[in-house]
Amino acid sequence: MLVISKDDTGYVASILFSLPKIWEEEVWTGYRVGQEAAKEQYKFDLSYAHDQIDLEIPKLIAGKKIIYYPIGQEMSLDRKVAQWVKFVQQQHRNKFLFAPEQLNDVRTLIGEMRLIKSPQEIDVMRESAQISAMAHKNLMQICKAGIPEYRLAAEFVYQCSLAGCNAQAYNAIVGGGENSCILHYVANNSVLQDGQLVLIDAGGEYNHYAADITRTFPINGKFTSEQKQIYELVLQAQQSTINKIKPGILWGDLQANIIQIIITGLVDLGLLAGNIEDLIATQAYRKFYMHNSGHWIGLDVHDLGSYKSANEYRALQPGMVLTVEPGIYISKHTDGVNAKWHSIGVRIEDDILVTESGCEVLTKDAPKEITEIEQIMRS
Ligand SMILES: [Mn+2]
Numbered sequence: 081m082l083v084i085s086k087d088d089t090g091y092v093a094s095i096l097f098s099l100p101k102i103w104e105e106e107v108w109t110g111y112r113v114g115q116e117a118a119k120e121q122y123k124f125d126l127s128y129a130h131d132q133i134d135l136e137i138p139k140l141i142a143g144k145k146i147i148y149y150p151i152g153q154e155m156s157l158d159r160k161v162a163q164w165v166k167f168v169q170q171q172h173r174n175k176f177l178f179a180p181e182q183l184n185d186v187r188t189l190i191g192e193m194r195l196i197k198s199p200q201e202i203d204v205m206r207e208s209a210q211i212s213a214m215a216h217k218n219l220m221q222i223c224k225a226g227i228p229e230y231r232l233a234a235e236f237v238y239q240c241s242l243a244g245c246n247a248q249a250y251n252a253i254v255g256g257g258e259n260s261c262i263l264h265y266v267a268n269n270s271v272l273q274d275g276q277l278v279l280i281d282a283g284g285e286y287n288h289y290a291a292d293i294t295r296t297f298p299i300n301g302k303f304t305s306e307q308k309q310i311y312e313l314v315l316q317a318q319q320s321t322i323n324k325i326k327p328g329i330l331w332g333d334l335q336a337n338i339i340q341i342i343i344t345g346l347v348d349l350g351l352l353a354g355n356i357e358d359l360i361a362t363q364a365y366r367k368f369y370m371h372n373s374g375h376w377i378g379l380d381v382h383d384l385g386s387y388k389s390a391n392e393y394r395a396l397q398p399g400m401v402l403t404v405e406p407g408i409y410i411s412k413h414t415d416g417v418n419a420k421w422h423s424i425g426v427r428i429e430d431d432i433l434v435t436e437s438g439c440e441v442l443t444k445d446a447p448k449e450i451t452e453i454e455q456i457m458r459s
Pocket residue numbers: 292374375403405429
């Protein structure tokens with residue numbers, strides 16, 4: 081448990097409570113930092129063994145007005161906080177030290193801090209994105225009809241691990257054919273069929289920072305005419321939206337741009353009929369594109385931080401990292417669609433850093449142009 085305490089003069093102290101360094105326990109569960117190294121190596125101002133929490137925290141909160149902690153995240157912590165406050169109330173009733181009067185949720189503050197990445201964080205995210213991008217490219221090289229979806233998921237994990245990822249940012253989605261139309265398909269246990277697409281949504285986690293990439297490509301290496309038309313439309317929606325990203329752009333503008341392009345394209349292909357404005361107003365696109373433009377990404381794949389402030393979509397700022405991930409999904413269960421479009425699910429997703437002058441696509445090494453994908457899969 082980390083306590084950060086600020087006094088009236090503005091002095092900030094960091095106090096760590098952690099497991100004591102006991103070799104007979106470490107031999108079972110692994111190395112521990114211990115209290116000495118916490119101060120010397122990690123520069124905490126104070127360091128205690130975890131069993132000192134109930135003794136030390138009341139001293140730390142006495143005289144403070146507000147406690148920030150994740151309210152309601154763990155009932156055991158809610159109970160502890162109440163006990164510590166009650167203890168201070170009783171101990172200091174007749175002294176000049178007061179018990180805290182206010183509990184605030186620390187996640188609101190941390191969410192805002194996590195929204196703007198430092199240069200060091202950006203370096204790690206670039207590395208995480210690059211490893212994941214190369215792992216996606218590798219899947220294009222080894223994919224062929226007849227292998228199970230989990231083979232590609234396993235190869236992805238393997239390549240990320242070889243490059244130093246300690247975990248995956250989330251369970252990989254590898255969906256061939258009809259499975260590409262299930263947004264969070266994680267069964268990954270069907271066999272990839274010749275002539276169909278495979279959609280792969282997978283990202284490694286490097287030094288605790290997530291990557292989140294989706295690529296869709298033909299299992300046999302060559303797009304059919306229908307697959308190509310849907311793919312090019314999704315790619316156009318994604319590229320046009322990425323091109324708009326720069327400081328000052330509102331979060332909601334990204335989804336609006338995707339919807340505009342996807343609806344126009346679906347009308348051109350004969351998959352939707354009617355006036356563009358009416359189709360947007362009635363959300364007719366939801367039959368084919370039923371999710372949002374993306375999300376913040378960082379320590380979590382869906383990172384903390386609000387998308388609106390005071391009911392207005394927030395404006396992008398340098399240092400924010402977000403995904404842009406339009407998709408079109410045409411299942412055999414989708415009503416009123418010519419069978420030639422069935423089982424075509426396409427999503428293309430990249431991780432984008434907002435810079436002073438525009439943006440940087442952190443995941444740019446994962447191929448997404450049709451000619452590039454077909455060339456990689458041919459060789
Ligand atoms: Mn995503």
